[in-house]
Amino acid sequence: MFMAHWRHRIGRWAALFAAMLALAALVVLVAGSAQALAAQAPGEVESLQPPDPYLILDVNYGHDWVEGTYEAGHTLWLTVTDESGAVKATAELQTGQLPWGPPENIGFSTNVGDPWKPLRPDIAAGDWVYGRVDNGRTAEVQLGEITGTPNVGNDTIAGNVYANWLPEPIGLSCSVWEQDGPGLDLWIDPDGGDYFCDFGALGWDLLPGHDVSVQYQEPGGHRVMNVFEEPAPNLRLEKWPEGSGQAFPGGAAVFYLRVQNDGDAAASQVIVTDTLPANASYAGDSSGVTPTFAGSEVIWDLGPLASQQQIDFYLYLDHTAGDGDTIHNVADAWALYDNQVDDNHAEADVQVVAEFPDLWVNKHPETANPMAGETMLWRLDYGNQGPVASGLVELTDTLPAGTTVVEWWSANGYGWEEVSSNGQLVLQTPSVPGNWGDQIYLRLAVNPGLAVETQLANTAEVVTSADTDPNNNWTQRDDVWVSDEWRNASVDKSLSWATLVPGGSIEYSVGVRNNGNAAATFVLTDVLPAGTSFDAAWLNQGSTSVSFPPDHVDNTMAVWELGVLEPGDWRNLQVRLAIAPATAAGAVLENCAYVDMAHVDHMPQDNQSCHTSQVNPPGPNLTVDKTHQWNGHGQLEYNIQVHNLGTTLLEDVVLTDVLPAGTAFNGNWSNWFQQPVMLTDQSATELVWTIQRMEPGWSAGLAFQVDLDGGLVGVPGLAFTNTVEAPVAGDVAPGDNEDTEVAYSGPDLYVKKELTGGQPVPGGIITFTVELGNANQGGPWGTAAGTHLTETLPAATTFVTATAPWDPSQPWVPESVDGNTVTWAWKDLTPGEIWFFDVVVEIDPAASNGDVLVNTVEIGSDDPEQDVEFDVSNNTAQAVVTVEATHRIYLPMVLRTG
Known part of the structure; x- marks a missing residue:
């Protein structure tokens, strides 16, 4: 450009x-x-x-x-x-x-x-x-x-x-x-x-x-x-070694190619030519196009490419290189009328080292309680935690009895080929890169004749030669059962990028998901904040996105009819709003998204998601946001998002990350940004990155891993505090230049309670909604034992019943009722698991106006010595209700005589 x-x-x-x-x-x-x-x-x-x-x-x-x-x-x-x-x-x-x-x-x-x-x-x-x-x-x-x-x-x-x-x-x-x-x-x-x-x-x-x-x-x-100008295509070709960028002697090398049309017109035909080095030969690719060959050249005719769209694919090469050698690969792109050819050429290297791969696989049911006659979605997490790309890989998924394959796909568009799908789904690929991972989504049809509580056991295995640890090549899930109908729609909204000034723009990422076990028709509504107007929207489709205008839009909302979503299915959108020039600095923009479906939602609490931001004066404005996930019991992975929300070009932005005590950086980190991001300094306690250039509206991200000290691995009840800061001179809103993230080992049980129904009057019937779960998400920290929930009702109340919030006819029967103490026995709580139920009580008719009724609920593990929690402050919740006077309406009496 x-x-x-x-x-x-x-x-x-x-x-x-x-x-x-x-x-x-x-x-x-x-x-x-x-x-x-x-x-x-x-x-x-x-x-x-x-x-x-x-x-x-x-x-x-x-x-x-x-x-x-x-x-x-x-x-x-x-x-x-x-x-x-x-x-x-x-x-x-x-x-x-x-x-x-x-x-x-x-x-x-x-x-x-x-x-x-x-x-x-x-x-x-x-x-x-x-x-x-x-x-x-x-x-x-x-x-x-x-x-x-x-x-x-x-x-x-x-x-x-x-x-x-x-x-x-x-x-x-x-x-x-x-x-x-x-x-x-x-x-x-x-x-x-x-x-x-x-x-x-x-x-x-x-x-x-x-x-x-x-x-x-x-x-x-x-x-x-x-x-x-008469619009023309403008191709940009990128190429890099995937994963670790290393291969072992006798193995394979994996490259990634991306061709983007940055021009204002579609390319009628895109040709990509890859020139192979003398020490390598073509082993396959994921383009979906059969290439032609001319000497050392591999040639793909990728067909037309629309403006602002891209094509991504993997290239797999066998090689004869030895330890210490380099596999140098070059590629070129061509389109008619593309006159800006300076970025049509790309080169990349893979280094050959005497190491070996280590493949692994896990399974997760995206539809945890499938319904007979519907479909269910499985996610296979797999990867290579060795430092080099593998050779030929075969992945076998043994299907649960009573299910058949509907479809499967790779989240990264990786080049798997289906060998068979009769009772077992067998896939092959020439290689899996080192230090790399992916997900394969597998949708199965559940036989309509299966009875409720039929077990659906599923196993997966991944195999390659020279694997250093075959013990992590096999996994099984036998905790999935056919269930009754259960419906849940959810929506999540987050900031993608913004220029938060009068006359600027703000773009959100909006995700809608069918968490239920039956297909449903979904509608998404985005309520526009005052001082903004709808600009544009796109639907994400893998590594590309397409224009996705709403079905209805006005100055208050935008509405999309998303159609039918199968169980476990999702839609990810980018929604951009324009900030009016008249919107004053200091104005708060609260943007809320709502999802609805043509059925009763059994957990409506996640049908709304909001993001709040503030319009600021022109000038520098950088923000950092940090999240974490557990990779097993001994590794933490952190994700840092950096946004230039201001109007000033920022150069040499320095991010300083203070590592948690008891951890050490393991050398694995990556970034996703169009400008150089360099790890410029590191010590036992700090990591320092420098981002060379961030223009207004740009966003960058990086991830890194730390390993827990050996004596801390698997120990519950610990807290690991990690802080990142990125100070910028003259920042108009410096309060968000720093973010602290605390990761807990062990479960994090919590309970919440609120009054959701009825009038608190003497003799009245009121309803409390209780939320309980395990707040430690995205890791291995479930409870090893079951849990109990204990409700202590005020003296002036009597327990009536407990039911599902979505259906009062479904009782949640307590384990015991001892006066005003009501106890429910719960199963173990997996990471991120959430439950809701309603508790109905009657207020004593003798209660007086102004009486304060304190209702307490507490959750705990049945084995607290094993399920140690760092933070138990959220194990108890109270709901306080003040009794109101009974209001009587007296009607006039008329006496008639005649």
């Missing part, structure tokens, strides 16, 4: 200087009021290069920049307003040598650095641009409208100019901003006059993607321009 920009800049300056210095007549075909210039107009060179101290502004409102020539060593201030005088943006510039054009190109440009505040404006026809130099010189220019229609079929452009405040006629030029591109000069009436420029007559073949500049010059020398 940058190379293309510089090439356009060089081409533009070449065209400009050619127009200035040309002595020969230019043949120009004109129409309407446009007149051919037989020779350069008198004084044209002087007007284009005015001597100091005059300030001349060149304004390109097609590309939103301002520049000009001026002697070096001055400070220049620019202001852009709309027609009414409202300020859009300001900039402060220094004059000096510009990084494009000839050495004598001295002046200023808003394309140098990032000078605009609060943001680069969308400069438009009708706007005013004002300039002021530190020596007192000033200039101003109003922007007329320039229209243009390029025609690549006959190599022309035609349009009109609307600037009726200018005297007639004015000079106009058309230039092709490509290397050696031609330019034409003519006169035109500024009050709607039309122009016609024929580049074909000058021998130029105008192609899609060629920028054509049309500019007019005011009598005072200021130039106003717009840029037009």
Whole structure:
């Protein structure tokens, strides 16, 4: 992109200087009021290069920049307003040598650095641009409208100019901003006059993607321009070694290729050519396209590629390299009319080392309580925790009796091939990269004849040669049972990126999921915060996304009809809102998403998710957010999200992470960002990363792992505190430059209680909703024993019943009722497991107005010595109710006699 920009800049300056210095007549075909210039107009060179101290502004409102020539060593201030005088943006510039054009190109440009505040404006026809130099010189220019229609079929452009405040006629030029591109000069009436420029007559073949500049010059020398092009594709090819980037002698090497169309038009055909090194041979790929071969070249015809879309695939190579050798692989991409080819080439290396792979596999039921006659979803977690890519891998999943395969897919789009699916799903792949993991999702149809409480046992095995630890190659789940109908829809919303200033944008990630055991039709509603409006939305599909406009949108909400979601299925959206320029700094934006389905939801508590953010003044604004997950009993993995929410370019952002006591960094870390992220320092207690560059609105992420000291592995009841900070000078909201994450070993049982129904009056019936669960999510820390829940009711109340919140006819029978002490025996609680139920009680008719009734509930493990908790403060909850007076309504009595 940058190379293309510089090439356009060089081409533009070449065209400009050619127009200035040309002595020969230019043949120009004109129409309407446009007149051919037989020779350069008198004084044209002087007007284009005015001597100091005059300030001349060149304004390109097609590309939103301002520049000009001026002697070096001055400070220049620019202001852009709309027609009414409202300020859009300001900039402060220094004059000096510009990084494009000839050495004598001295002046200023808003394309140098990032000078605009609060943001680069969308400069438009009708706007005013004002300039002021530190020596007192000033200039101003109003922007007329320039229209243009390029025609690549006959190599022309035609349009009109609307600037009726200018005297007639004015000079106009058309230039092709490509290397050696031609330019034409003519006169035109500024009050709607039309122009016609024929580049074909000058021998130029105008192609899609060629920028054509049309500019007019005011009598005072200021130039106003717009840029037009026939849209064209612009491919960008990336390639990297997957996982650890290492292979072992006799194994395989795995590369990842991504081709993205950054252009404004679809590519009708994309060709990717991979040139194999002498020490490697093709073993397969995941593109879904059968390649052709020409010598050492592997060639894929990937077909058309829409604008802003991408194609990702893995490439597997067998090799003959030895320990210490390098497997060097190069690839190239091609599309018709892609003229910006600087980023169409990519190279990557895999190092060969004398190590071995270590594959592993686990299973998880995404539908934990499947229903007969419906489908269920399994997730197979697998990976290679060895340092090198494996050889050929076979994965076998033995299906539960009474189920059949509906579909399967890899979360990463990895290149598995189905060998068989009759009773067993057998998949093969040429290799699994080192230090890498993935998920395979397997949807099964559950036989409608299976009885409730039928056990569905499922096993999986992964096998490869030279595996250093075969003990983790097999897994079984026998804790899944056919159940009655149970429905639950959930939604989750989080921040994706934002520029949190008046006139900025905010984009959210919204996930909707069917957690029930039956298919249902889902509807998503996003309620827009005051001061915002809906901008755009996309549906994530693997590594790509597609436009996903709502089915209904107004100034208060956006609604999507998501259709039928099978059990365990999900939809992930990106939703972008525009922040109104009139929204004041300090305004709080609370954005809430709601999900609904055409059935009773048995756990409606997760049908809403909100995110709150604050609009801030322009300036630097960095935020960090940290989460964790347990990888077994002895390893913690941390995820750090970094967002530039401000309007300032941030360079060399430093993140300092203080490791938890009792842990050590194991060397494994990764990042997902388009700019370099470097681990610049590390010690036994700290890790320091530097992010080279973060533009406004950019977000970055990284993950790393720490291993627990040997004596702490598997010990429950411990807390591991980890803090990350990223201070930024002048941050307008410095409070979120630091985040602390506490990870607990062992279960974290909790209980909550609230009044949800009835009127607390003497003799009244009231309902409390109890939530209980294990808050230690995403790890191995379930309870080893069962649990008990004990409810202590106030003296002035009597237990009536306990039921499921979604169906009062489903009782939750206590284990015992001893006066006002009610006890339920619970099973073990797995990590992240949550339950809800209702408790119905009657208030004593003798209770008095103002009586305070304290209701207490407590949860605990049946084996607290084994299930040690670090934090027991959330094991008890209270609900306090104040008895209200009974209100009586007296009606008037009328006595009739007759």
